Amino acid sequence: xxxxxxxxxxxxxxxxxxxxxxxxxxxxxxxxxxxxxxxxxxxxxxxxxxxxxxxxxxxxxxxxxxxxxxxxxxxxxxxxxxxxxxxxxxxxxxxxxxxxxxxxxxxxxxxxxxxxxxxxxxxxxxxxxxxxxxxxxxxxxxxxxxxxxxxxxxxxxxxxxxxxxxxxxxxxxxxxxxxxxxxxxxxxxxxxxxxxxxxxxxxxxxxxxxxxxxxxxxxxxxxxxxxxxxxxxxxxxxxxxxxxxxxxxxxxxxxxxxxxxxxxxxxxxxxxxxxxxxxxxxxxxxxxxxxxxxxxxxxxxxxxxxxxxxxxxxxxxxxxxxxxxxxxxxxxxxxxxxxxxxxxxxxxxxxxxxxxxxxxxxxxxxxxxxxxxxxxxxxxxxxxxxxxxxxxxxxxxxxxxxxxxxxxxxxxxxxxxxxxxxxxxxxxxxxxxxxxxxxxxxxxxxxxxxxxxxxxxxxxxxxxxxxxxxxxxxxxxxxxxxxxxxxxxxxxxxxxxxxxxxxxxxxxxxxxxxxxxxxxxxxxxxxxxxxxxxxxxxxxxxxxxxxxxxxxxxxxxxxxxxxxxxxxxxxxxxxxxxxxxxxxxxxxxxxxxxxxx
RNA sequence: GGUUCCGUAGCUCAACUGGAUAGAGCAACUGCCUUCUAAGCAGUAGGUUGAAGGUUCGAGUCCUUCCGGAAUCACCA
Numbered sequence: 001x002x003x004x005x006x007x008x009x010x011x012x013x014x015x016x017x018x019x020x021x022x023x024x025x026x027x028x029x030x031x032x033x034x035x036x037x038x039x040x041x042x043x044x045x046x047x048x049x050x051x052x053x054x055x056x057x058x059x060x061x062x063x064x065x066x067x068x069x070x071x072x073x074x075x076x077x078x079x080x081x082x083x084x085x086x087x088x089x090x091x092x093x094x095x096x097x098x099x100x101x102x103x104x105x106x107x108x109x110x111x112x113x114x115x116x117x118x119x120x121x122x123x124x125x126x127x128x129x130x131x132x133x134x135x136x137x138x139x140x141x142x143x144x145x146x147x148x149x150x151x152x153x154x155x156x157x158x159x160x161x162x163x164x165x166x167x168x169x170x171x172x173x174x175x176x177x178x179x180x181x182x183x184x185x186x187x188x189x190x191x192x193x194x195x196x197x198x199x200x201x202x203x204x205x206x207x208x209x210x211x212x213x214x215x216x217x218x219x220x221x222x223x224x225x226x227x228x229x230x231x232x233x234x235x236x237x238x239x240x241x242x243x244x245x246x247x248x249x250x251x252x253x254x255x256x257x258x259x260x261x262x263x264x265x266x267x268x269x270x271x272x273x274x275x276x277x278x279x280x281x282x283x284x285x286x287x288x289x290x291x292x293x294x295x296x297x298x299x300x301x302x303x304x305x306x307x308x309x310x311x312x313x314x315x316x317x318x319x320x321x322x323x324x325x326x327x328x329x330x331x332x333x334x335x336x337x338x339x340x341x342x343x344x345x346x347x348x349x350x351x352x353x354x355x356x357x358x359x360x361x362x363x364x365x366x367x368x369x370x371x372x373x374x375x376x377x378x379x380x381x382x383x384x385x386x387x388x389x390x391x392x393x394x395x396x397x398x399x400x401x402x403x404x405x406x407x408x409x410x411x412x413x414x415x416x417x418x419x420x421x422x423x424x425x426x427x428x429x430x431x432x433x434x435x436x437x438x439x440x441x442x443x444x445x446x447x448x449x450x451x452x453x454x455x456x457x458x459x460x461x462x463x464x465x466x467x468x469x470x471x472x473x474x475x476x477x478x479x480x481x482x483x484x485x486x487x488x489x490x491x492x493x494x495x496x497x498x499x500x501x502x503x504x505x506x507x508x509x510x511x512x513x514x515x516x517x518x519x520x521x522x523x524x525x526x527x528x529x530x531x532x533x534x535x536x537x538x539x540x541x542x543x544x545x546x547x548x549x550x551x552x553x554x555x556x557x558x559x560x561x562x563x564x565x566x567x568x569x570x571x572x573x574x575x576x577x578x579x580x581x582x583x584x585x586x587x588x589x590x591x592x593x594x595x596x597x
Numbered sequence: 598g599g600u601u602c603c604g605u606a607g608c609u610c611a612a613c614u615g616g617a618u619a620g621a622g623c624a625a626c627u628g629c630c631u632u633c634u635a636a637g638c639a640g641u642a643g644g645u646u647g648a649a650g651g652u653u654c655g656a657g658u659c660c661u662u663c664c665g666g667a668a669u670c671a672c673c674a
Contacts, residue, residue, distance in 0.1 A: 031613060044616060046654060056654075082654080083617060124674070164674065305672060314600080315670090322672040329674050359601070360669050386602090387668085394667090423636065441636090453610065456602085458667075460609065470636055471622040472610080479636045487633055529613085541611070544621085555629095555638045575633095597636075 003096050003521055004030055007041055007086070010074065014066035019052040019059075027051070032518070038078055039085030040518055046082040056082030090509045093517050097570075098503060100520055101577055107584035109151040109524055115346045118144045118383075120353035121158040121270070125257045126166045126198040128191045129264050130395065131388050131403040131461060132355065135450045138590060139385055140353035141270040142451060142536040145588045150531035155344060156273045159336050162254050163279040168235040170194050171249055172228060173201035183256050189406070191260030194253055199397075204228050240326070267409050269443065269590050274343075276336055282327045285335025288372060289320045289327075297371045308368055318364050333365050334372075341376055349379045351534065356384040356456070383534050386458030388450075403463055412442035412467065419469050425597060437594055441475050444591040448474030451589050452540040472544055474591055477582060480547035480554075481593035484579040487559060491572045494560070499573045502566035512553040513574065519546050520581050527588070536589055543585040550578050 008028050015023040027047055033039040045060040052059040057079060064077035064084050073092035078085050100106070120140020123129055129137075144154045174181070174197045183190040205228050212222035223229070238246040265271065289306055292298045298308050298320060306321040320331055340350065352362060362382035369377035387394065395402045416438040420426055426434050449467045453459045469475040491497040509517075522542070530538040559575070562568040583593050 029613095029616080031616080034617065036618080042617085046616075049654085081617065161674065166674070303672090319672060324672080326672085328672070332674095355668095356602075357668055361674095363601095384602095389667090419636070425634080425636085449609095457610090458603075462609090465608090465623090468609095468623065468636095473622080473636085475636055476622090479634080483634055483637085490633065537611090541621095548621085551637060552639095554633080558633075560633055597634085 003088075003092070004041070004525075006073070010067060010071045011043060011063070014063055014070060015048070015052075017070070018062045018066045019054075021051050023048065023051060033085050037080060037083075037085050038076070039087045040514065041086045041088070043084040043086070044082065045084050049082070060084035090506070090514075093509055093514050094503055094506055096521050097517055097574065097577070101499075101573060106580060107523060107527065108149055109527060112151040114151075114348040115153045115155065115344060116147050116349045116351065117155045117157060117340060117344060117347045118147065118351045118353065119157050119159065120144075121265075121272070122161065122354070123261070124161045124166055125191075125254055126170050126194060127397070128189070128195045129261065129405040131405065131408060132395065134268065134405050134408070134446070135385060135388050135459075136353055136355070137265070137268055137270045138447050138450050139383070139455055139536065142539075142589050143351065143353065143383065143534050145590070146527060146530045146534075146536060146539065149527050149584075149588060152531075155347070156271065157276060157340070158272050159276045159278060159281070160258075161278050161332075163239075163277075163282060163332075165232060165236050166198070167250065167254065168232045168239065169201040169205075170198040171235055171246075171253060172232045173197040173204065174253065175249075176204075176228070183259070189260040189263060190256030190258070191264070192406075193260075194257050201228065201232070264405055264409075267406070267443075276339065278332050278336075281335035281339050282332040283335070284339055285331040285333070286321065286327050288334050288338060289331055292320075292368075292372050308364075308371065310364060310367055313367055315360075315364060315367070318368075320368075330361070330365060330368070333361075334368060337365070337369055337380065338374070341374070347376075347379075349381060350376075351381050351383050353383045353385070356386055356458075358382075359384055381534075383455070385455040389458055389460050391460065391462050391464075403461070409443065409446065412446045413438050414442075415466050416442035416445065416469070416475075419475075420597070429596075437597060440592040440594050441469070441478065441597065444474035444478050444586075444593075445469055446474075447589055447591050448477070448540060451536045452544075454537050455535060474586075475597075477543050477547040477586060478591070478593050479597060480550055481579055481582050481586075482595060482597040483554065484550070484575045484582075485595040487572065487575050488579065490560065496565075496569055496572055497576075499569055502569040502573075505566040506570055510553070510557055512549070512556055513571075516546065516549045516553055516574070516578060519549055520577060523581055523585070526585075530588075539585050539588050543582055543589070546578065546582055546585070550575075550582075 008025065008030060011028055012023050012025065015021070029044045029047065031042050031044065033042040043060070043063070045056045045063070048059050049056040060079040060082055064079060064086070067074045067086065068077055073089050074086050075089040076087040118140055121133065121137050123133055141156070144156050148154050177200055178197065181193065183193050186193060205226055208226040208228055209219070209222045212225055213219060217225060235246055239250055289298060293300060293306055298306050300306050303323040304325070305319060305323040307317050307319055309317050311317065318330065319328060321327060337350070341347065354362065359382065366377050366380050369380065390401055390403070392401060420437065420441065426437070429437065445467050452472070488497065519542070526538055526542045530536060557571070559568060559571045562571065586593050
């Protein structure tokens with residue numbers, strides 16, 4: 001990246017000399033040279049033709065000439081149409097390598113001095129986590145790491161929707177059908193147990209509705225009259241009144257869920273710095289809505305419900321408080337946002353990692369916060385990601401097509417084990433090391449699969465076709481790292497792992513080596529790009545490119561059979577730098593890279 | 598119906614934000630293990646970028662109109 005700055009600087013100078021005109025830096029579009037042409041960097045000269053007052057091709061030609069004459073690191077050039085392809089001297093590449101190798105903060109951009117909050121996960125406490133949550137968590141966690149690497153201080157948080165009618169449904173079902181079942185007594189994960197009662201509530205509810213309908217009630221009437229639903233609503237009221245018995249049950253069932261979630265989070269390898277609970281923020285949201293009402297930002301309808309009118313923004317009217325004074329989803333989110341900026345007054349940006357089905361909700365939320373007079377409202381950002389679809393379409397719990405997070409992760413571990421054993425690669429592994437490897441490979445494959453895709457886009461997951469371990473996958477990249485590790489172990493044994501003054505004595509580089517170096521030099525740029533666009537897929541693609549290019553080198557060039565000792569030492573140091581870069585890039589995705597596999 | 602997003606090889610995804618002959622992986626086919634790990638490497642084949650217009654040196658990318666799909670528009674969360 002420093003390389004590109006230097007090239008850009010040289011171009012500016014050369015342009016002025018050649019055409020006697022200033023070339024504004026933003027006009028310089030430097031891009032990687034396509035592999036069918038000679039060179040590594042390409043300057044697009046079409047836009048420059050206007051300034052140079054000659055054709056694009058001539059511009060490129062003259063500019064190339066000047067660069068070659070004046071620059072001590074541009075060795076050659078060629079022009080194809082308006083494209084100026086530049087080749088750099090091997091010395092330029094060696095000094096690039098040197099810079100990277102002795103970089104005291106590899107993979108870490110200098111501090112921006114900014115604090116960022118990233119919210120992700122935020123599940124309901126009535127259903128176990130599923131495939132969609134996996135994408136959400138991996139994304140949010142990875143974006144957090146990328147933002148850190150880009151020089152920000154990051155707070156990872158989530159809001160837990162622990163309050164509301166949904167949890168009351170599980171409570172009612174448990175009271176009616178549970179016979180005092182606990183996670184311990186049934187040996188079930190707490191979130192699964194509570195989830196089962198939620199399903200049971202739904203079944204019972206439907207049964208009661210059809211019974212009532214059979215008795216001649218209308219559908220709407222049956223839905224409100226069903227005894228089990230009445231009971232759930234009653235429970236919610238009691239909860240709001242802090243009825244001790246109800247509150248106790250609520251707490252107990254939520255705790256079951258939390259311990260179940262914790263186990264899942266641990267397997268996923270994600271964590272949080274702070275948790276927010278809806279039960280602790282919704283009252284603040286209510287206050288804010290009432291304050292807004294006083295200030296005339298909102299208005300009240302005859303039935304007592306409170307609304308905001310966003311028709312001047314091209315949106316509709318939106319309910320903020322029900323006629324009975326209870327809060328809705330939006331109310332809680334208003335409270336949460338405000339509380340967060342109170343807790344962390346310095347945060348410059350708040351990122352909400354939430355599915356794209358809620359785009360409208362967040363648009364409205366941010367507008368409301370602005371109307372309430374919060375200046376930071378424009379710093380709120382909805383990191384909207386696409387759903388994970390199954391071949392049959394959307395996941396539907398009613399149709400039993402939900403892919404459970406725990407099950408899927410376990411399946412990945414099993415597949416990893418199967419593959420590894422098939423390949424006969426666990427010689428000399430202890431039981432524990434083998435298990436660790438299966439975990440790293442299984443989760444690596446899963447995380448890579450979910451993160452390599454542009455977050456904004458919906459993606460497809462076919463449960464019948466297991467996630468690949470070959471090709472453009474996590475294990476491919478992990479494998480490259482393991483191979484390099486083997487080389488480094490050997491180098492350490494044979495004693496060639498010190499670079500010494502070998503770099504000074506090198507007289508050439510292989511094209512593949514330059515290919516890898518060019519990629520390695522891009523790492524920080526990629527981090528910046530990924531941070532700017534909240535896109536772990538940029539890093540995923542990058543790690544793949546590095547691994548792919550290194551494998552080419554590995555195949556073409558021998559390390560330990562190299563007779564020239566300086567070359568040999570360089571290749572080892574070069575391999576080490578590659579491994580380090582792969583490790584860091586994969587680390588940003590939450591993927592561990594093994595030393596052996 | 599209004600709004601927003603999407604449509605690229607048989608399948609899953611890219612394309613440096615308007616740049617060269619649209620690239621990878623999987624699946625298919627052909628080579629490469631007595632040499633640092635073949636979860637690898639090299640190659641063949643596969644495309645009218647949903648369609649038609651337009652903008653310009655240049656369009657998968659921007660504009661218009663169609664076609665097809667998704668999300669959203671609740672006193673649900």
